[in-house]
Each structure stands twice: as structure tokens, then as C-alpha cells.
Amino acid sequence: MTKFPVYNICNISASSTPPDEDILVEDFAQYISRHYAKLNYPHRHAFYHVVLFTAGKGTHTIDFKTFPVVAGQAYFMIPGQVHGWQFEGKVEGYIINFSETFFKSFLLNSSYLDQFSFFSGNCDEGVIQLKGPLHKEGELLMNEMLKAAEGRPVHEDLIRVLLLRFLILADEASGKKVANSIPNQKVLTLKTFRNLIEKNYRLLKLPNEYAALMYITPHHLNALCQDLTGQTAGELIRDRVILEAKRLLVNEEMTAAEIAWNLNFKDASYFNRFFKKATGLTPFEFRKQIK
Known part of the structure; x- marks a missing residue:
């Protein structure tokens, strides 16, 4: 690869x-x-x-x-x-x-x-x-x-x-x-969430899974993310998965099915739908575009 x-x-x-x-x-x-x-x-x-x-x-x-x-x-x-x-x-x-x-x-x-x-x-x-x-x-x-x-x-x-x-x-x-503008605990909680996403985005894709790891409620996590970033917790997770998918799509030797497997999607068709919903392009269209 x-x-x-x-x-x-x-x-x-x-x-x-x-x-x-x-x-x-x-x-x-x-x-x-x-x-x-x-x-x-x-x-x-x-x-x-x-x-x-x-x-x-x-x-x-x-x-x-x-x-x-x-x-x-x-x-x-x-x-x-x-x-x-x-x-x-x-x-x-x-x-x-x-x-x-x-x-x-x-x-x-x-x-x-x-x-x-x-x-x-x-x-x-x-x-x-x-x-x-x-x-x-x-x-x-x-x-x-x-x-x-x-x-x-x-x-x-x-x-x-x-x-x-x-x-x-x-x-x-x-x-x-x-x-200076945000309580330090909020900043640290968001940083912890982002670090957990970075380590687990291939396996964990739901906000409640991360909230459980952080010993806080999904509602609290979502409210904090929207307050500090303007995005929901789910959107932050999705964006990291999509970013990695884009990085992998640059590698022309990998098929969409292999990328889906790498990112722990159950099948290539579900990965294709997930990617198109987020980007407006299929993985094939994205790969063709960046060439």
C-alpha cells in the first residue's frame, strides 16, 4: 500500500x-x-x-x-x-x-x-x-x-x-x-475528546461511546462541542473519519472496499453512502477530482 x-x-x-x-x-x-x-x-x-x-x-x-x-x-x-x-x-x-x-x-x-x-x-x-x-x-x-x-x-x-x-x-x-476566554476545564475536556477521536475513530463512531470513556453524558459532550466549536460531537467524529478516508483515497492502490475495511465499515456500499453524504461525492468521484 x-x-x-x-x-x-x-x-x-x-x-x-x-x-x-x-x-x-x-x-x-x-x-x-x-x-x-x-x-x-x-x-x-x-x-x-x-x-x-x-x-x-x-x-x-x-x-x-x-x-x-x-x-x-x-x-x-x-x-x-x-x-x-x-x-x-x-x-x-x-x-x-x-x-x-x-x-x-x-x-x-x-x-x-x-x-x-x-x-x-x-x-x-x-x-x-x-x-x-x-x-x-x-x-x-x-x-x-x-x-x-x-x-x-x-x-x-x-x-x-x-x-x-x-x-x-x-x-x-x-x-x-x-x-483567556474559555474556562480551562472546558478546553481540556474538548482536547480529551479530540485525542480520543484521534486514537479510536476507526472503531468508535458514536458520541455516546466517547462520552462513556470520558465519564460524562452524551448530552454534556454534545453541548460542550457545540459551545466551543460550533459543531456537534457526531460531526467532529465524522469529519475525522472523512479526513482519513480522503487521505487513503489518494493512495491509488487501495480499493474502496479496502478503505472501508481499514476504517471499520461493514461493507463498501455503506462506506460509499457515508462518504457521499458528507462530501457530495462518491469515493471514485473524489479520487478522480484530486488527480
Whole structure:
């Protein structure tokens, strides 16, 4: 079975420098000049991925949704998301890749990054436009991180501080400030639900099954999801199943029946109906469209 390539920080680092398993900060034009041949094809990362564009244009597709690239735009991606680039001419900016453990020895709160809406895995929330003073400050922070990364040894703690400042700045630009506007317990409950979906979406497809795992009522779970996301619990589960189905449909060697089996549907016809109801296309039509 063909799968999306999965890159880690070491196998995507500059060959002229010793690889670091936890952090990579680089000028975006240089990064692309080395990797564009493979990064324009859909792929996954095993790390957090942050990009700030300062010049150039093109498109960036994240989990089958395409965004235009413009100056001042910041992208935030979590491990496992699928994306690819298509640029028109030269682009400039900064890129930061960091591991899931990069902040864990630095912050007492191991789930600190969960407060940022742009790290939810929702591609719409992961694209933020920095304007005016925020754009200028964002560039300055990125440039300081680049300098810290070019030193030997790499000043990782300085990069951590600067990166946290950039994340807080982006949170301000997003206008959401989740941590300040929503009680922390609600945020943690939603995060727990999303983590459970990520681990169990192939086997569990009903809200009451997840509510039982969380020791809350299905009504409470549904109300919380609608309050924080505008979607029902069932819709969040469905969207994750559909996303995985789309990822698998890119692999042309897999038949619809094999994908249905992979996602634990009782048969291919039920999977086809489920997919068409959610997307308006049959699996075959979707596969043909993305070609």
C-alpha cells in the first residue's frame, strides 16, 4: 500500500549542519531550494510545523483545503497533518520545525500548546494573517530565532522563549485567545475528546461511546462541542473519519472496499453512502477530482 511520506526533523535538516532531533529554524527560501521536489507532493511531518511568509505567492494545501500564500501569513500545523506546496516564483520567509518534546522539559504545564487554537489540527484555524505591527514584530522574532539556531551550540532555551513569544503574538492576531476566554476545564475536556477521536475513530463512531470513556453524558459532550466549536460531537467524529478516508483515497492502490475495511465499515456500499453524504461525492468521484 502506498502511503504519504512522513518526514522527521533529522531527515529534513540541512546536510551541512549536525541534525537536531528537536528543533530546526531556517530561512524558508533555502529550505525550499533543498526540498521543494519532495515537499510539493502531499506529505506528513512527525513534528510541529510553523511557517511565516514575508514575500512571494502560491498555494498551500492542508488536509485537502487550499489556501493562497500571501506576505504576513503564518501557518501552524501539528504532527500527522497532510500538506503540500505550490509556489509561483520565489518565496521568502522563515520555517520552524519542533518536536512534541521540545517544550516539555522547559514548561511545568506539559499541555501548554493545547491552549492555542491554531494547534487544534483544524486547518482553518491554523492559518493566521499577521498585519501591521504584529507582522513586523513576528519577523523580528523569527530573525532572532534564526540567529540563535545558527550559533554553535544552538541556543535552544533562547529559541524556546522567542518561539513562545511568537505563538502568543499569533494568538493575539487570531482574535481567539482561547485560554483567556474559555474556562480551562472546558478546553481540556474538548482536547480529551479530540485525542480520543484521534486514537479510536476507526472503531468508535458514536458520541455516546466517547462520552462513556470520558465519564460524562452524551448530552454534556454534545453541548460542550457545540459551545466551543460550533459543531456537534457526531460531526467532529465524522469529519475525522472523512479526513482519513480522503487521505487513503489518494493512495491509488487501495480499493474502496479496502478503505472501508481499514476504517471499520461493514461493507463498501455503506462506506460509499457515508462518504457521499458528507462530501457530495462518491469515493471514485473524489479520487478522480484530486488527480
